[in-house]
Amino acid sequence: MKAKSLLVSFLLTILIAGSSYAQGFHLGVKGGLTGYKIDNESFNQQFKSGFNIGGYAEINFTKHFGIQPEVMWNQSNLQTTNNFNIDYSGAALEKVKLNYLSIPILLSYRATKVVSFQAGPQFGILMNQNDDLFDNGKQAFKKGDFSVVGGVQLNLAWVKIGGRYFVGLNNINDLSNSDTWKNQGFQLYVGIRII
Numbered sequence: 001m002k003a004k005s006l007l008v009s010f011l012l013t014i015l016i017a018g019s020s021y022a023q024g025f026h027l028g029v030k031g032g033l034t035g036y037k038i039d040n041e042s043f044n045q046q047f048k049s050g051f052n053i054g055g056y057a058e059i060n061f062t063k064h065f066g067i068q069p070e071v072m073w074n075q076s077n078l079q080t081t082n083n084f085n086i087d088y089s090g091a092a093l094e095k096v097k098l099n100y101l102s103i104p105i106l107l108s109y110r111a112t113k114v115v116s117f118q119a120g121p122q123f124g125i126l127m128n129q130n131d132d133l134f135d136n137g138k139q140a141f142k143k144g145d146f147s148v149v150g151g152v153q154l155n156l157a158w159v160k161i162g163g164r165y166f167v168g169l170n171n172i173n174d175l176s177n178s179d180t181w182k183n184q185g186f187q188l189y190v191g192i193r194i195i
Contacts, residue, residue, distance in 0.1 A: 050076050077097055
């Protein structure tokens with residue numbers, strides 16, 4: 001709970017401070033598809049589709065540079081394999097759904113009027129998960145995740161079209177320290193600028 005409050009406070013500080021010094025400040029909504037997988041032999045290594053939806057702020061400091069903080073709901077789907085450690089729960093070939101509240105804070109470089117390149121950190125808060133993967137009542141996945149994100153965005157007047165790739169940096173396995181689970185995936189989205 002404390003981590004959630006700190007992240008929200010940090011995001012609000014960036015928005016308020018950025019908007020007071022920015023050459024351009026915009027707000028919008030966006031949504032699209034997510035492809036997601038966990039790098040570990042316990043999980044199917046094909047990307048499974050989900051969806052993302054949320055809002056963004058665009059804070060331009062100069063003609064070329066700005067930041068784009070976002071708050072996104074990401075649904076991630078997975079499937080365990082026959083290699084899933086039976087000591088956890090015996091749940092081989094189990095479908096798993098994870099829902100994250102993701103907060104990327106991206107540095108945006110506008111190479112042209114239409115094309116922007118973006119990169120930065122993404123903080124993820126696990127909102128809920130399947131209750132099928134248990135170890136003596138313990139949740140299978142850690143509540144927090146930290147990733148790096150990179151992508152490209154097309155800026156077409158008030159419409160944004162983009163794609164990005166993210167790679168998890170921390171182990172999200174909350175069952176065992178000996179088995180590392182790191183996520184990765186991509187997002188495709190369309191955004192509409194409201195302000």
